[in-house]
Amino acid sequence: MTLKEQILKDFMTAFKEKDMVTKNTLSMVKSEISNAEINLGSREDGLKDEDTLKVLKKMVKQRKDSIKQFEDGGNEEMAESEREELEVLEKYLPEQMNVEDIKVKVEEVIKKVGAEGPSDLGKVMGATMKELGAEADGNVVREVASELLA
Numbered sequence: 001m002t003l004k005e006q007i008l009k010d011f012m013t014a015f016k017e018k019d020m021v022t023k024n025t026l027s028m029v030k031s032e033i034s035n036a037e038i039n040l041g042s043r044e045d046g047l048k049d050e051d052t053l054k055v056l057k058k059m060v061k062q063r064k065d066s067i068k069q070f071e072d073g074g075n076e077e078m079a080e081s082e083r084e085e086l087e088v089l090e091k092y093l094p095e096q097m098n099v100e101d102i103k104v105k106v107e108e109v110i111k112k113v114g115a116e117g118p119s120d121l122g123k124v125m126g127a128t129m130k131e132l133g134a135e136a137d138g139n140v141v142r143e144v145a146s147e148l149l150a
Helices: 003-017 020-040 049-072 076-090 099-113 118-135 138-149
Strands: none
Touching: 003 020, 003 049, 020 049, 020 076, 049 076, 049 118, 049 138, 099 118, 099 138, 118 138
8 A cells, every 4th residue: 555545545534533633634635645746747647655755744844844933923722733733744754763873874974975064064964865765854964964064
């Protein structure tokens, strides 16, 4: 079963069980997947799992950004709503690496690409994210890389 099929199945389950948070969140996911299929010209074939993961990661990033903005603005109710959606979305992402494992990988990449300072951050980020893919949050990788290159 593809990731998209799993999402559609879970959407129907949430619909039948009247789980409104999951249903509404997965409805948005379905819409984003459809948009991505149209943009990539793969409407008939559907998205590959890696493309579906990209859609999910983008949505997760949006939720995290929104949570921070709502908390900064003092709107805890909206922040909580975004947290609930984030919880649903994260179920479909692969398990994320911990900070220590990310640090080890970034150190390897720094040695491999010969990075020497903050000006090499882009080179390090590109190589690290290519190796880690969906296993690590890009923001965490950036923080670790910035710290190591400082």
